[in-house]
Amino acid sequence: MRTLYWMTHDLRLADNPALRLAAQSSELAIVTVVNPDWFTEGRYGLAPMGERRWQFLQQSLADLSDSLARRGHVLHLFKGDPVTVLAELIEQGQFQRVVTSRQFGSDEAAQIAVLDRRLPDVTFSAIDTYTLFNLSGLPMPVSDIPETYSRFRRKAEKMTVEEPRGMPARLPAAIEFDRACTVLGAQNTDPDRSQRLVGGETAARAHAESYFSGELPLSYKLVRNELDGWDNSSKFSAWLNSGCLSVRRLVDLLSEYEQRWERNDSTYWLYIELLWREYFQWLALKIGKKLFLKNGNKAAQVSGRFDEGAFSAWCGGETRYPLVNACMKQLSATGYLSNRGRQIAASCLINELEGDWRYGAAWFERQLIDYDVAANWGNWQYLAGVGADPRGGRHFNLAKQTEIYDADGRYRSRWLD
Numbered sequence: 047m048r049t050l051y052w053m054t055h056d057l058r059l060a061d062n063p064a065l066r067l068a069a070q071s072s073e074l075a076i077v078t079v080v081n082p083d084w085f086t087e088g089r090y091g092l093a094p095m096g097e098r099r100w101q102f103l104q105q106s107l108a109d110l111s112d113s114l115a116r117r118g119h120v121l122h123l124f125k126g127d128p129v130t131v132l133a134e135l136i137e138q139g140q141f142q143r144v145v146t147s148r149q150f151g152s153d154e155a156a157q158i159a160v161l162d163r164r165l166p167d168v169t170f171s172a173i174d175t176y177t178l179f180n181l182s183g184l185p186m187p188v189s190d191i192p193e194t195y196s197r198f199r200r201k202a203e204k205m206t207v208e209e210p211r212g213m214p215a216r217l218p219a220a221i222e223f224d225r226a227c228t229v230l231g232a233q234n235t236d237p238d239r240s241q242r243l244v245g246g247e248t249a250a251r252a253h254a255e256s257y258f259s260g261e262l263p264l265s266y267k268l269v270r271n272e273l274d275g276w277d278n279s280s281k282f283s284a285w286l287n288s289g290c291l292s293v294r295r296l297v298d299l300l301s302e303y304e305q306r307w308e309r310n311d312s313t314y315w316l317y318i319e320l321l322w323r324e325y326f327q328w329l330a331l332k333i334g335k336k337l338f339l340k341n342g343n344k345a346a347q348v349s350g351r352f353d354e355g356a357f358s359a360w361c362g363g364e365t366r367y368p369l370v371n372a373c374m375k376q377l378s379a380t381g382y383l384s385n386r387g388r389q390i391a392a393s394c395l396i397n398e399l400e401g402d403w404r405y406g407a408a409w410f411e412r413q414l415i416d417y418d419v420a421a422n423w424g425n426w427q428y429l430a431g432v433g434a435d436p437r438g439g440r441h442f443n444l445a446k447q448t449e450i451y452d453a454d455g456r457y458r459s460r461w462l463d
Contacts, residue, residue, distance in 0.1 A: 047071045048221065049143045050136060052128075053078045053121070054154070054289070056147040056175040057106045058247040059113055061210035061292035064173040068145040069214040075139060075221035076114060077122040078107065079131050090408040098381025102245040102415045106288050109246025119220045128157050129164075136161075136168055139221055144168055147175040147289065150330045151419035152337065178207050178293055178324050191325075191332045193343070193434055198325045199318070210295040242276060243284050243382060243415055250285035254296070257281075258303045266312040270319075271386045273457045274376070279384060280316060283416035286323070293320060323421055329434055330420035337423045340404055342432030350402040350430070360395050361409055363462075369448045370394045372461040379461070381415035386451060392429045393442040403430035 049071035056064055057078075068074055084095035095103075111121040124131045136144065149155040149172070162170045174180040181188070185201035192198055257263065262277055272278035285291040297320065304313050330337050341348050359365050363374035373387040383391070388410070395401040407426035411417050427433025429440045452458055 047143055048073045048139060048141045049075070049145055049218075050132070050139065050141040050221075051076045052132060052144060052146040053110070054147050054149065055287065056289035057110045058250070058290050058292065059110075059117075059213040060247065061295045062175055062213065062289075063211075064145050064147050064171075064175045066211070066214055067171060067173055069217055071143070071218045073221050074119070074218040075122060075135075075141070075223070076119055077124060077132075077135065079128040080123065080125045081128055082125065083127075090405045092408045092412050094408075094411050096381070096412040098413065098415050099417055102243060102284060102381070103288065105245030105249075106247075106290050107245075109248050109290075113247065117217055119217055120222075122223060129160050132161055133164060135223065136165060138223065141168060143171065145171045145173060148172040148177075148181070150176070150327045152330075152334045154419070155331075176289060176293070177327050178202075178297065178320065179205060180208070183208075184328060188328055188332050191328050195322060195325050195434060198328075199321050202321050202324065207294055207297050210292055210298050243281070243380075245284070245288060245290065247285075247290045250282075250291035253281065253285065254291065254299055258299050261307075263300070263303055263313050263316060264307065264310055267315040268312065270315070271384075271451065273373070273384050273387050273451050274460065280319075283323075283418075284382075287416050287418040287421075293323070296320070323418070325434070326418075326420040326424040329424060337420070337427070338404065340402065340432070342427045342430070344432045348430065348432055350396065350400060352402045352405055353399070356399045357395075357401060357405055360391075360399060360401070360406070365394065365399070367394055367398065367444050368458050368462065369444060369452060372452075372458045375461040377410075377413050381413055383414070386447075388425070389429065389440065390442055390444065390447050392426060393440060394444065396430050396439065397441045398444070403427070403432075 049068050051064065051068035051074060053076060056062055059065060068076075085093050087093050107121065107123065114121050124135075132144070144161070146158060149158065158170060158172060179185070185198065185205055257280060266280060269275075269278040282291065282296060286293055286296065297317065300313060300316055333343065336343055340350065360370070361374065363371035363378070365371055370391055373383055373391045376387065377383040377391070392403070392406055395406045396403050403426050407423050410422055410426070414422065424433055428435050431439025
């Protein structure tokens, strides 16, 4: 069987079920597609892919390309509309099967559905590489995913996570293409303000080894709400959301750590945060395009308007709120913002500035290195009161947040100077 493996948010070789399936072929081509729409102004007047996010992706692709080259394969990179590019490649290569990772965004899932309809003689296999659980092994059917995280969590906590597996022992013969293709080189990062986030499976492994080599997991819950500092959160999200690291592998490392060191509230809370990520994926699959609707799953109209001046000031960190400004400056400079900082900034746009939450979600999509469609848009809906919470939105008292998390002004000083 000739197989085309389309890599998306599964940019790794280890514990990659899609790669294992694709390896069960006589011949194999491994491709990825860069969509020009990522860099074109679209919804809300913003291009979805910002500089920092693109830089991390390029690094991830370069690292993957090197890993495949050592195993006699090429990562074929094409630029264009994914449906058009892949349809041409499938026809050219006479592929019988296409393997890819399951998508949780409605636009991305639609691309696979279009190809499946257009090419009925080709088998399309969407594999769960991105989540803790498989579609067939969820705590409940997707149609029954609850509107509150707590209900999902109570059942998911009792589930057993499948153990991670290594990379295939061998890969099938590589298929070449007549059409020219390019592998991107990695870009240098800014060593001063980059938060040390470098894309690729190699960097992900190094970070995991470092993080679980000492006592950081034992204090995670105590420091996770800090606004700044490399050690004050786990920093795994960028590698998880690009697929450079398997979430199942991360859970396995956490379990090993608890056996080797100890299990406490902080190590437990690391897993709880991963269940939040899990919940948002399956909820997004359930609600589809509703994830992007201003009213979300609410019948009533919600407030929030687009004010170009106010939105521009918020994006650039030029509002009347210094703590929010520091958050937005850090986001622009590094492509990263703590969870607490994201909530503070989002609450300001929604409440103080009375803005349309979707513009904020689109700005975060553009800026965040660790962008994930389900978690980003799901969290914004949650804060705006139109998503996964029946109690309404969240309004953070900015003065109180400043007093609690930046009483000495150090964070504001660092990012506003």
